[in-house]
Amino acid sequence: MLQNIAKYNHEETQELRGLFEKQLMELYWSETAIAKMLKELTLNSTSKDLKSTLKKQAKESLSHLVRLVKIFRAIGIDPTGIVYEAIECFIKEAQETCTHIKKGVVRDAGIIGLVQKVNHQEIASYGTMRAYALALREEDVVTLLEKTLIEEKQADLALSDIAESHINIEAADKEI
Numbered sequence: 001m002l003q004n005i006a007k008y009n010h011e012e013t014q015e016l017r018g019l020f021e022k023q024l025m026e027l028y029w030s031e032t033a034i035a036k037m038l039k040e041l042t043l044n045s046t047s048k049d050l051k052s053t054l055k056k057q058a059k060e061s062l063s064h065l066v067r068l069v070k071i072f073r074a075i076g077i078d079p080t081g082i083v084y085e086a087i088e089c090f091i092k093e094a095q096e097t098c099t100h101i102k103k104g105v106v107r108d109a110g111i112i113g114l115v116q117k118v119n120h121q122e123i124a125s126y127g128t129m130r131a132y133a134l135a136l137r138e139e140d141v142v143t144l145l146e147k148t149l150i151e152e153k154q155a156d157l158a159l160s161d162i163a164e165s166h167i168n169i170e171a172a173d174k175e176i
């Protein structure tokens, strides 16, 4: 089930639990959209290590979705997605990157930067959700959110490693 943020009942967000549930729904929509975006970016990238990292991260997004379903069940609500506009903007930027920059190392550098923006957004979201769950005394949920938070941080580091070990240097040295 998918609903738009405009149709969300904001009365519920007057309490921390309601705010937690709303942001959980945004994450549910985001992980679905991010998995799709990462698959497309895999096809649009060139470097072998970048391709395999993006492929791995797309798979991880699906496992993050499974964890979110477990969280919905743990708090007794149906898994529902709310369109999250911040992620929609990044998806648009990803499409523009692939449309305007020719396939090759510079596009790869652009893709890494873009995916890292998404990762940082996810790190912020999962970190906040973990803190909310802790305050709401949802210990099992805290554990699930922590697992995803660790993976999001590792994904970000893996991309920094690829960028700094060769892609950015090759992109800087590339002649038109």
Ligand SMILES: [Fe+2]
Pocket (backbone or CB within 6 Å): 031, 060, 061, 064, 122, 152
């Ligand atoms: Fe994720």
